[in-house]
Amino acid sequence: MENTVSEKKIEPQVTVVDIEEGVPRSQKCKTRVSRFGSVLRKSFQRSDKSEASPWPKLVRRTLYLLTVTLCLAVIGYVIYHALLLALVRRISPPAPPTNGLTEIVTSWVEPGTVTPAPPSWLPQFSRDVQPKAIHSHNDYWRRVPLFDALALGITGVEADCHLINGELYVGHRVVDLRNSRTFRSLYLDPLTSILTNQNAANGVAPDSTINGVWDVNNTQGIVLMTDLKTEGFATLAAVQKQLEPLRQKGWLTYWNGTAIVPGPITHVGTGNTPFAAVLNSSYGNSSYRSVFFDAPLDNLSSNLYNTSNSYYSSVSINKVFSGKRKIARGGLSKTQVATVKSQIEKASSLGLVSRYWDLPAWPVEKRMTVWEQLESLGVGMLNVDAIEEATRWNWKWCHVLGLTLC
Structure with missing residues (x-):
């Protein structure tokens, strides 16, 4: 009995990789594709004729997924525009x-x-x-x-x-x-x-002011x-x-x-x-x-100018930042901010009101970004051409959700 068992030949295990070793690349791809198709067919093959077809369930799940996605998209759309309208109302001038x-x-x-x-x-x-x-x-x-x-x-x-x-x-x-x-x-x-x-006298309480x-x-x-x-x-x-x-x-x-x-x-x-x-x-x-x-404003080092003879201290911002140093669309760079800050502080130390003219006019977001940067740096007077935007709109909120609202 033992001899019979020992005499049995053990067949070697052959894997798909071993089979494909000598097969050309194009045939390997076909083999993998056909194997995937076979698996897919088996997954939908009913072993018992009494089993229900999986297709209706798959279609229902797909429809559910599409419906949920559409509902979420609609909700997002409504929320986005409701928020947008609320922001417009908030920043709109009274x-x-x-x-x-x-x-x-x-x-x-x-x-x-x-x-x-x-x-x-x-x-x-x-x-x-x-x-x-x-x-x-x-x-x-x-x-x-x-x-x-x-x-x-x-x-x-x-x-x-x-x-x-x-x-x-x-x-x-x-x-x-x-x-x-x-x-x-x-x-x-x-x-x-x-x-x-x-200053006309009101006839009740004269005021010398x-x-x-x-x-x-x-x-x-x-x-x-x-x-x-x-x-x-x-x-x-x-x-x-x-x-x-x-x-x-x-x-x-x-x-x-x-x-x-x-x-x-x-x-x-x-x-x-x-x-x-x-x-x-x-x-x-x-x-x-x-x-x-x-x-x-760009030449106050001589100390010729003070409150006894000057009030404004001004310069064209394009004169300060020209050529390769031109102001980018995103506003003043860190280096430019440092330059502006030092000029404003110098004017302030002399008691003068700093002012930059020739500010960017277009695009609008660039103009408003520079306005905001100058204000945050403490500029004495904001020089503007678009006086309605600068005074009545809350221009610090004019760019929201990727849109220009002002």
């Missing part, structure tokens, strides 16, 4: 306050085109308007110069001045100048009317910046001469030889304004000065 300024903006016409001229002041002039540290760049381009900015709470306006035949015209280029658009008609006459009415434009903060002044486009000395002298009535009323901020005496209007000269004429002219000297220089 209705502008009803006051004298909004009425003036609505009824404003070009100076000299109608008689009598529309008023420059109405009761409750700037009620509910909060002043903001924003500069209206090239303000004369607005539909309503000066008043559009004031209605939004902007505390800095800019007028480009051209001295031609003894008159100061306001416009960006010579071809833009018109007889009706003068420094006096667009800015000085309206400001005179505003401050005269804001000089009131400014803002009802909510009567001590908050505005900056009137003149960007001189023609020869500096003569143009500045003409500006100073036209400001004389405001100066006599005590409405201009001035240096008294030892300190700054604030007024409702701070006059800042830029463009072709000569620094020498700011320091000494027929309207000012070392003991009195009512015009202040726009000092170069």
Whole structure:
């Protein structure tokens, strides 16, 4: 019996791998595919004819899966857009306050085109308007110069001045100048009317304080910046001469030889304004000065500029970051932020108000990113062209869920 068992031959175990060792690659692939197909067929093959077919169950499960996926997609879609609408409502600007300024903006016409001229002041002039540290760049381009900015709470306006035949015209280029658009008609006459009415005695309790434009903060002044486009000395002298009535009323901020005496209007000269004429002219000297220089923000190391002669300290941001250092779409880089921070801190240490002009205008998200970065770095005045976006929209929330909402 034992001999019979020993005489049995043990057949070697042969695996699929051993079989395929000598088979070409293409045949190996066919073998694997056919084996997979065989397994798949067996999985659906009924060993007993009484067994139910697995196909209905598979179809039902597939339909269930598709239904659940579709429901989740719809729920996600609804939540996404509900959140989006809630954010839009949150950042959308409220209705502008009803006051004298909004009425003036609505009824404003070009100076000299109608008689009598529309008023420059109405009761409750700037009620509910909060002043903001924003500069209206090239303000004369607005539909309503000066008043559009004031209605939004902007505390800095800019007028480009051209001295031609003894008159100061306001416009960006010579071809833009018109007889009706003068420094006096667009800015000085309206400001005179505003401050005269804001300081009118109420007949009950006389107040020696000089009131400014803002009802909510009567001590908050505005900056009137003149960007001189023609020869500096003569143009500045003409500006100073036209400001004389405001100066006599005590409405201009001035240096008294030892300190700054604030007024409702701070006059800042830029463009072709000569620094020498700011320091000494027929309207000012070392003991009195009512015009202040726009000092170069990127060149304050000489210590020539301080609160006795300067107010703004400005520079084109494209001058600071040009060529390979140009601002990227995502805003200021870490190196650029460090540069801006050092310049702002230097200006602040001298008592000057830092301002960057020529900021990115497009794309919108780049502009708003730079705005936010400058504010977070403590810039003294945010220079803007899009005054509506900068003042009424909550632009720090304008880019949400991959969409631009402002």
